Amino acid sequence: MEKEFIPRITSFVCKWCTYTGADLAGTSRLQYPTSIILLKVLCSSRIDPVFLIKSYLKGADGVLIGGCHPGDCHYETGNYHTRRRFKILTEIFSTLGLPKERLRLSWISASEGPKFAQVSNEFTDKIENLGPNNARENMFL
Amino acid sequence: MKKKIGVYVCECGPNIADKVDIDKIIETVVAANNSENVEIIGDRHKLLCSAAGKVFLEEEIKNKELTHMVVAACSPRDHNSTFINVCKKTELNPYLYKMVNIREHCAWIIPDKDKATNKAIEYIQGGVARVQYQTELIEKKLDTNPDVLVIGGGIAGIEAAISLAGKKRKVTLIERSAVLGGKSVFLKELLPSQAGKEYINKRIKDLTDNENIQVFLNTEIEKIIGFLGNFEIILSDVTNKDKKTEIKTGATIVATGFGLSDVTEFSNINYDTKDEVYTSLEIEKMLSEKGKLKLSSGVPPKKVGLIHCVGRDEKKYCSQICCNYMMKIANYFKKQSAKIEVKEFYKDLCLPHKDDQKLFNLTKKNGVDLVRIKEVSLNGTKIKYSRIDGTIEENEFDMVVVAPPIIPSDSTKNLSEILDIPLDEFGFFQEAHLSTNPVGTSTDGIFIIGNAQGPRGISNSILMAHAASGQIRTQLIPGEQIVPEVKVSEVLEAFCMGCKNCIDVCCYGAIYFDEIKGISVVNEAICRGCGNCVASCPSGSIRLKHFTNEQIYQEVIEALK
Numbered sequence: 001m002e003k004e005f006i007p008r009i010t011s012f013v014c015k016w017c018t019y020t021g022a023d024l025a026g027t028s029r030l031q032y033p034t035s036i037i038l039l040k041v042l043c044s045s046r047i048d049p050v051f052l053i054k055s056y057l058k059g060a061d062g063v064l065i066g067g068c069h070p071g072d073c074h075y076e077t078g079n080y081h082t083r084r085r086f087k088i089l090t091e092i093f094s095t096l097g098l099p100k101e102r103l104r105l106s107w108i109s110a111s112e113g114p115k116f117a118q119v120s121n122e123f124t125d126k127i128e129n130l131g132p133n134n135a136r137e138n139m140f141l
Numbered sequence: 142m143k144k145k146i147g148v149y150v151c152e153c154g155p156n157i158a159d160k161v162d163i164d165k166i167i168e169t170v171v172a173a174n175n176s177e178n179v180e181i182i183g184d185r186h187k188l189l190c191s192a193a194g195k196v197f198l199e200e201e202i203k204n205k206e207l208t209h210m211v212v213a214a215c216s217p218r219d220h221n222s223t224f225i226n227v228c229k230k231t232e233l234n235p236y237l238y239k240m241v242n243i244r245e246h247c248a249w250i251i252p253d254k255d256k257a258t259n260k261a262i263e264y265i266q267g268g269v270a271r272v273q274y275q276t277e278l279i280e281k282k283l284d285t286n287p288d289v290l291v292i293g294g295g296i297a298g299i300e301a302a303i304s305l306a307g308k309k310r311k312v313t314l315i316e317r318s319a320v321l322g323g324k325s326v327f328l329k330e331l332l333p334s335q336a337g338k339e340y341i342n343k344r345i346k347d348l349t350d351n352e353n354i355q356v357f358l359n360t361e362i363e364k365i366i367g368f369l370g371n372f373e374i375i376l377s378d379v380t381n382k383d384k385k386t387e388i389k390t391g392a393t394i395v396a397t398g399f400g401l402s403d404v405t406e407f408s409n410i411n412y413d414t415k416d417e418v419y420t421s422l423e424i425e426k427m428l429s430e431k432g433k434l435k436l437s438s439g440v441p442p443k444k445v446g447l448i449h450c451v452g453r454d455e456k457k458y459c460s461q462i463c464c465n466y467m468m469k470i471a472n473y474f475k476k477q478s479a480k481i482e483v484k485e486f487y488k489d490l491c492l493p494h495k496d497d498q499k500l501f502n503l504t505k506k507n508g509v510d511l512v513r514i515k516e517v518s519l520n521g522t523k524i525k526y527s528r529i530d531g532t533i534e535e536n537e538f539d540m541v542v543v544a545p546p547i548i549p550s551d552s553t554k555n556l557s558e559i560l561d562i563p564l565d566e567f568g569f570f571q572e573a574h575l576s577t578n579p580v581g582t583s584t585d586g587i588f589i590i591g592n593a594q595g596p597r598g599i600s601n602s603i604l605m606a607h608a609a610s611g612q613i614r615t616q617l618i619p620g621e622q623i624v625p626e627v628k629v630s631e632v633l634e635a636f637c638m639g640c641k642n643c644i645d646v647c648c649y650g651a652i653y654f655d656e657i658k659g660i661s662v663v664n665e666a667i668c669r670g671c672g673n674c675v676a677s678c679p680s681g682s683i684r685l686k687h688f689t690n691e692q693i694y695q696e697v698i699e700a701l702k
Contacts (some may be wrong), residue, residue: 006560010697023216025246031252032269036248037267040217041688042628045646046672054694058701072574075671076563076583076648087674117250 004106007035007061007127011120012051016074017109018066024113025120032120035127036064044068045078050088052103062102062127064119069107077106101130144179144271147207147353150197151189151213151214153244154357160230160248160559161258166213169262174269178600190220196225202231206314209275210238211268216245241268263700270699276693282622283666286368286391288312289613292556293360295323296341296599297591298396299348301606306353309619313388314348315360316378317552321345323398330469331599335550338429357386361552362559365393368666369586370623371615376479392586394609395560395570396602397552399592401545407432407452410543416517416521418541419465424470434477434540442481442540445474446524448517449487458567460596463544464491468504470542475507482554484510484536486517486526494600519543560587560648569595580609583648584667588612593649628687629668630675636682643674643683 013019025032037060041047064084066070067079073140077119083105090100099105148170152158167183169702174181180286181206189212190196210233213222217240228235243261251257287310291298294316306312320326322345328337348354357376363385364375371389378384383554401422404410410417416435419427435441447467453459467485474481487505492501505511517526525535557564562582563571568648570589573581580588588609591602616623632643632652637660644652644661651667652674663674663683672685681690 005598008701010701020218023218023242026216026247026249029249031250034251034256037263037697038242039267039693039696039700040607041672041693043671046685048676048690051693051697055697055701058698058699061696062452075669075673076573076672078404078648078673081673081677083648100406 003130005128005132006033007124008037008059009035009062009064009120009123009127009130010039010051010055010060011064011066012039012041012044012047013064013066014068014074015040015042015109016077017068017072018044018106018116020054020110021066021108021112021116022082024111026113030113030117033124035061035124036120037086043073043075043078043080045075045085046071047082047085047140049092052089056098056102056133058131060105061124061130061133064123065103065105066108066116066119067105069109099130102127103107110115142208143177144273145206145212146179146181146209146272147201147205148173148183148211148213148265148269149201150183150185150192150213150243150265151216152185152187153248154188157214157244157248158639160251160254161229161243161261162254162409165258165259168267170265170269172566173266173482179273185213189214190223190550194225196502198224198227198229202228202233207233209233211241211265211272212238213241213243213265213268215495223270228507230596234279234678236278237272237275238488239268239272239275266702267696267700271692271696274689274695275687278627278686280624280627281554282624283370285617285621285623286372286389287617287619288388288390290315290372290374290388290390290393291396292393293323293396293398293591294318294321294336294356294358295396295398295591295602296325296344297398297593297602298323298394298604299344300603301396301590301610302395303344303347303351304364304607304610305613306351308353310353310617312354312378313357313390315357315362315376317359317361318635319358321348321356321358325599326421327422327425327429329425329473346506346551350670360386362556365560368584368664371666372586378663384422392588392613393560393581393611394590394606395556395562395593396590397550397556397593399547399596400550402452402456402544402548404451404545404677407455409516410448411518411520412541413521416541417477418519418543420543420545421466424473424542428473434474436540441478441655442538444482444536444538446522446536447471447483447485447542447544448519448524448539449485449544450489451543453488456546456567457544458596459489459491460544460547461491461493462547462596462598465494465497465598467499467542467544468500468509472500472507475509479508482510483508484511484524485514486514486524488514488517493632494598508509510584525617550593553593560584562587562589563648565595569593580605580612584650586616587670610683625666626668626670628670628685629665630663630670630683630685631665633684634658634660634681637661638680638682640679642677642679646673646677648673 331337590605
């Protein structure tokens with residue numbers, strides 16, 4: 001029998017909003033899949049697009065970025081930069097022949113524990129439908 | 142040197158111990174990482190944040206001569222600082238320790254024990270990989286100057302200066318006009334009904350009598366450099382630009398007040414200077430100077446129309462204080478003579494303070510006709526309006542009072558460039574956070590209070606003055622040093638190509654350009670460590686300490702294995 005596919009989703013989240021939102025999901029005993037691998041940065045603007053590409057090359061099936069809602073960045077305007085970089089990166093992904101559906105950017109505040117769980121569940125379902133990442137074979141680089 | 146990494150799993154009572162197999166975790170992590178160069182020491186403890194737990198960790202670090210430490214427990218938000226303090230009691234640099242959250246992000250979200258155990262192993266493996274690439278960071282201490290500069294001598298600035306000044310904290314207050322008190326000196330009454338002028342004049346006297354406050358009139362700020370605790374400032378005389386004063390402070394408060402928009406710029410308001418149309422501030426001045434409200438012919442008015450909300454739709458914000466003071470003005474007329482017919486035209490009423498309802502009831506009791514309208518236009522002293530039910534009416538008045546919108550003070554734009562503090566969409570100073578820190582700005586040590594931040598009344602302005610002075614008092618304690626953030630960015634000289642991308646994205650102005658070397662340089666005292674510049678650097682020549690690419694990669698790669 002074929003082994004069950006459990007996606008691996010590297011989730012780069014900012015310390016102030018989404019990481020704290022994930023904490024709240026835990027404190028509220030909400031359930032979300034083990035596919036989510038949380039990686040903390042201080043601000044979502046620290047997330048170099050290369051992190052996402054690197055994640056792919058190392059076998060991540062999806063990448064999630066979580067930051068504060070626009071206007072709520074702890075560092076004033078950091079998440080606006082994140083948003084622009086994310087947009088550009090999705091374009092680059094298409095150019096490289098990678099499905100940009102495997103990337104997701106979500107604004108999740110510190111008080112949105114349920115939203116964190118919901119996004120994690122939704123995105124995991126989506127990646128399960130897309131199947132395992134075969135980036136290494138398809139990548140043009 | 143062989144690395145000795147201590148990995149300690151906290152049981153957190155039953156919270157973690159019941160949900161994951163801690164022994165299996167330790168066994169797996171030790172087996173996976175032990176090598177020629179790395180020795181893993183794994184152990185568990187009932188409650189690491191307890192007094193006994195802290196002693197246990199301290200002993201482990203000392204006795205086993207750990208080079209690195211990983212603590213797998215709750216969220217770092219709960220106890221990261223606890224374990225940093227443990228490290229500080231030992232030889233282990235706290236930046237060679239890493240906390241892994243296996244409670245909120247693992248034990249509490251995964252009901253299946255096997256799956257939760259595997260998840261915990263994955264996270265701890267990431268932590269063990271990352272901690273080996275972390276480097277020692279040394280916290281530096283800086284002397285600070287507790288003194289404060291207050292820009293603006295209105296009521297907000299005066300209150301802030303008085304609140305802050307003391308034996309160990311000198312305050313310099315500058316005012317670009319020749320008088321203190323700002324616009325509040327024109328007010329006959331403050332709301333709800335206490336004497337206005339007397340209060341303001343008393344506070345001006347308190348200010349000028351205070352030996353710890355130095356007041357400069359006709360003075361503007363010309364230049365400011367530095368950071369929280371150490372600002373160097375040049376002031377210049379408005380009447381004689383060459384007359385300059387240099388001062389040093391630890392913080393700066395911007396209390397530059399507001400301006401009033403010219404109401405005739407709005408298409409629905411049309412009148413001539415000879416018409417009996419006054420702005421609210423002109424009414425206050427008339428009452429203060431002449432003691433009575435009269436038409437220019439010298440006779441008192443018989444029929445007065447008051448228009449609220451002028452320009453609100455165009456400006457796209459509510460000026461907050463107009464409803465309040467327009468009722469006050471309506472009552473001025475009624476107090477002068479109950480026979481004066483007073484009509485107020487408003488679109489919405491904004492009465493947020495606890496005494497406002499009383500004022501509203503009084504206004505109605507005094508016989509003021511409050512008319513809710515959809516649209517209004519003024520031609521001379523003729524007011525045409527559509528009621529909320531759609532009926533259109535027109536009345537002729539012999540005096541009209543309009544409430545102009547509060548706009549940023551005309552110095553705001555220039556000041557924003559000097560201070561490097563951004564403005565919001567309306568042109569007021571942009572606060573650090575509208576709900577959580579409305580007096581802070583993008584620069585530590587620079588605060589905005591009163592109408593400089595947005596329209597508000599006197600009580601709220603005073604509240605902000607105290608909020609800012611409170612923050613300054615906790616941030617700059619006379620005689621104490623401050624420890625600036627150590628997780629800051631640094632530019633690797635050899636790789637920087639001088640594109641200045643980083644300077645563009647930094648919202649703190651923490652990066653400057655060294656023209657001689659042609660490279661960007663980070664001012665570590667200003668940098669807050671968000672890492673935006675790192676992601677913006679095309680040549681990869683900026684490093685954010687403690688969040689380097691390598692550290693993050695190692696964590697990702699290990700977690701993905």
